[in-house]
Amino acid sequence: MSPVRWPDAADDAIKGDLTVAVAYITPAGGAVVTSVSPVGIGNRESGVVGFTTSLGFPRKLERILRDPRVSIAYHTREHGFAATSSYVLAQGTASVELRPSPKRLAELMRASEPFLGKTRRGPIWDWLLREYHQERVFVDISIDRVAVWPDLRTRGAMTVTGAAWPDVPAEQKPPKNGTEPRVDVGVLMRQIHKLPHRLLAYRGADGLPVIVPVTVDRPTEAGLHLDVPPGLLPPGGRRAGFLAHSFQPQCIGLGMRTLTGWLTVTDEGAIYAPHTSKGLAAPPYKTLLTVSNGLLAKYGLWRARRDGTAARLQHLAARKRVD
Template identity: 80%
Template sequence: MTSPLRWPDAADAVINGDLTVAVAYVTPAGGAVVTSVSPVGLGNREAGLVGFTTSLGFPRKLERILHNPHVSLAYHTREHGFAASSSYVLAQGTASVDLSPSPERLAELMQASEPFLGETRRGPLWDWLLREYHQERVFVDVELARVAVWEDLAARGARAVTGAAWPHLPTEQKAPKNGTGPRVDVTTVARKIRRLPHRLLAYRGADGFPVIVPVKVTSHDGAGLHLDIPRGLLPQGGRRAGFLAHAFQPQCVGLEMRTLTGWLTVTEEGAIYAPHTSKGLAAPPYKNLLTVSNGLLAKYGLWRAQRDGTSARLQDLAVHGPAD
């Protein structure tokens, strides 16, 4: 039995203090999807575990993680959090999903979330409205295999690796049958992400763990988004990749996010990302309205998961694993 990975001091304040992080998981086709979550400091250094919560309202994410538990978290912005460090931290590991957390764990989560998300609304109406939001949470715990730390948030320069050695760069992937070019309007995508300052790209690494890389969009044309990338972190050739652009205000009020899937091509001349799908999410910039919205969405998500069999399917998958 191996000892838990104990991440370095340089990563500790970041893992405990970032308000929003990027999470990436692997798709059956060998790509990666990257989205943002608020982990509210969920991490146990002695146990080598980090994590986040989600809900049954996002079953696709949970199904993908249960099918392939290789997960990565990128602590990529100090905005509105508690860590003063300028380090970029990438944590990679194997996820397990707790679909039925204990009341004690849910209570601990509520207490841990208040410094990050604000005081929990209480009272008969709020308790009814937020019952599903607080009591039907799903925990994703990630047992870390590797933690990489760069001194700056752009992930440029040398990295310090704790745990498994950094793998070699993967070979290029086979092009999809429908072609590698953009399948959504690139100009529209570029316009929608222009006001979202945090941009990251994710791909499946050679050892199966997603690699999440901060990038800059320098321009766009009919071929896709042209990217400025950290040297040595994106492999040459073509591959499936996920893209995240997002913004958020204190306590995650005014959250806005756009997630893309597509095809990444890296050559000596540069990197181009051709988006194939584009999905957006925006939360209202007012605390009370956001809280009401979260409560209603959680109620609807649970009702839908019970009605269409998602809850039972996820429970079966968690217990028995994916079918061969």
Template identity: 75%
Template sequence: MWPDAADSAIKGDLTVAVSYVTPAGGAVITSVSPTGLGDREQGRVGFTTSLGFPKKLERILRDPHVAFAYHTREHGFADSTAYVLAQGKASIDLHPSPERLSAFMKASEAFLGETRRGPVWDWLLREYHQQRVFVDADLERVSVWEDLGAQGGKTVAGAPWPQAPAAQAAPKNGTGPRVDVAGLMRQIAGLPHRLVAYKGADGFPVILPVRVTGHDTAGLHLELPSGLLPPGGRRAGFLAHSFQPQCVGLGMRTLTGWLKVTDEGAVYAPHTSKGLAAPPYRTLLTVSNGLMAKYGLWRAQRDGTAERLRDLAARATSDLGKTR
């Protein structure tokens, strides 16, 4: 049972950050629009996605430890000023019932706007609406800070906050930047919401808000909440993003890299960088979503992704049954 401040954010934030772990012990962080998916009594939160993004689903099925950061009240409905970090183990519903899909579409209109209807729109958006995949996370810990900068007092519901994880071994290819840092700074200049994620000692990702205070050949210089980032070096994800009302227009830059924390500060050396932008025009955005969903489903069926995900989901369900 998370506190009221967390409930307001979970039910009302338009966009949240989601992180999952990688086989190498790092963390990837991206943004999603959960449209209020959260059940306080069951201690469960979630979001929906598409088969067009199979790597995310595969990673979660192989290691279900995930985290959600409710980090901005922009364009949403929450009245809380708290930063909320929810951590739990995820399961994936690859074949949601028509009733669940219908309820989701109805609830999403308050966040994303009215659904386009008509013969052409129904055909265009068929896969986008009917081939959704639900990611449900049964929470083990919800941490709440007094403000969006994760400063001030912290309350924890559920499992106690773990000890700091040990530093990780450096990757074989070195820890320095592998992308142009100056160019990266230009790319994220208009993306004000910035966060990092790393794998905690208990296996769950930890997502923290950060400020980029500068950059040089070593990477991005970060300012983080006091006492929340463990010393040493480790693999970490970085997210910079922005979004407009009803997500009609958004930008996102996701990075993986090496984070080093010393007494002098924190430096993030980016190793990979991917960007995404959606046009600020509803009709163009809707058409793009429909076409991408059609292509994603076709590709997933053609290259075996859909079958592979089904096998992984069945194995994950079997493993869960054994642990019980």
């Protein structure tokens, strides 16, 4: 098949957004959505976009290796370089490169500096940041479809490049433990109060995650009431992931909260009942953030080697290549 060559508006966002939302599928048929900084990784000629991560986040990598259907939403122009106002959703099949070449790692460092700032150099910094820079994992996504809306709130007509937009997905079977919230909704609202970028992800009819921006209308005992442009959420009930995040220039002072839960859409609106909640915050100081990144990368790699995570991921990746 020929590569999907997305339009100019999409290319501008892909090359220029500082932070994006990435969604992948869970074994239960839900979706997890989190934020990453792709530093402009994307090649329109080959129809591939991507991002990097580390062995310190093994669950994400393991799930992508087991089910490579992944989506990226280019949903905010904040602190980036893109000029377009379009919301861009890129969907496709991921491959994971656990051991990238020194050349590719060097290219990544050069590409990251306009987005994340100049790389710290010197004997101490080189030691501290060795694992952070040299033990990166690349996730490359061969694009099946790119959907573009004319504004970041997904208002207006959607245009699609590549595979046609699929039919409405069927409802999912409710979890055995029920669909009601398992997280205190009032506490959750206080946690996401200062996290303005909010997105929801669910598995589409073709198995690819769909990521849409949402506004939290109000919290109730039933969950979060969501305000979404008409037609973006399928009717009925299903597992879904929720992301709320914020970030400053060069991703200094970022905050993120990721949820899994149950989405119910009726004629009366959409309600999201959160079941799990995890938060992350990075200090708003460049030097402290850099030190934290270096130490976390060292610890994550040590833990991955000690508990067998690195070997397990290598086995999964090798099996995928054979398949």
